[in-house]
Amino acid sequence: MIIFVIIAVAVIGLAILLYAGRGRTRGSGGQGLKRRFGPEYARAVADHDGDTKAAEQELGKRVKEHGSLTQQALSPAARERYRTRWAAVQEQFVESPQQAVTEADTLLARLARDRGFPDGERFEDQIAALSVHHAHYVQGYRSMHAAAHGPSGTEDMREAMVESRGLFEALVTGDPGTPPRPSASASAPDGQGKAPRPLTRRHAKGSST
Numbered sequence: 001m002i003i004f005v006i007i008a009v010a011v012i013g014l015a016i017l018l019y020a021g022r023g024r025t026r027g028s029g030g031q032g033l034k035r036r037f038g039p040e041y042a043r044a045v046a047d048h049d050g051d052t053k054a055a056e057q058e059l060g061k062r063v064k065e066h067g068s069l070t071q072q073a074l075s076p077a078a079r080e081r082y083r084t085r086w087a088a089v090q091e092q093f094v095e096s097p098q099q100a101v102t103e104a105d106t107l108l109a110r111l112a113r114d115r116g117f118p119d120g121e122r123f124e125d126q127i128a129a130l131s132v133h134h135a136h137y138v139q140g141y142r143s144m145h146a147a148a149h150g151p152s153g154t155e156d157m158r159e160a161m162v163e164s165r166g167l168f169e170a171l172v173t174g175d176p177g178t179p180p181r182p183s184a185s186a187s188a189p190d191g192q193g194k195a196p197r198p199l200t201r202r203h204a205k206g207s208s209t
Contacts (some may be wrong), residue, residue, distance in 0.1 A: 013200055033059045040135040066129040071115040071174065079172050086168055090161065097157045104149035104161060108141055111171050130167070137167035 003069065033056055034041045044055035074082070085107055093100035109119075118125040123145060131138045140163030146152070147160040 020137065021075065030056055033063075036063070037135045039139065040131050043139070049077060060126045062132050066132045069115060069129060069133065071133065074114065074172065078114070081166075082107070082172050093158070093161060097154050099150075101144060101152075101157045101160060104164065105144045108144065108164060108168060108171075111168065115171050115174075131184045134167055134170050137170050139163035141167050 028054070029185040037044070037059055041055070041059065044059055045052055048054040048058070086104070088113045089100050089104045089107065092103070109121075109123075112126055112130060113119050117129045127138055127141065127145075130141065140160070143156075143160040152160070
């Protein structure tokens, strides 16, 4: 009788473990990763030349390493300082696009660090962690970083500034918000339905009109 009870308990315990394992697989497998990473999932697959399995292994590793990261809240004063600095960088773009992009890249790295993400000196680690928690916004940060550390045209730098605004807002407010729509990023970088004057196409290209 005792042996029967022990066997029954063991079978039940094994069944529970198998069920929990399937649940974890569903949450971290292909569909779960697609939902969590959105555009990052497609990017990872492309980076692995269409190898879905390799891409999912990479994304799964990111979740394992950074999924439990606790984001630190900013004080109201810190949020205001970051907003003021970002506005100043946008204004600077009119006269010095390259310097503005470089400073914006540094500002985003510092902001992410203050929120608890890996230090910006190791960009790949920081972007991997950010992709786990802000997957819909990290491509703008990549564009910003590339523009700040390599040759880029004025239009590319302008677009990088516009695209990176989503991540800035998500980090400053602590609210991931609604994933950006492709048609909205270029037309509403300030989140209020119109672009800041320094970052319109006309001014970015240096037109006098």
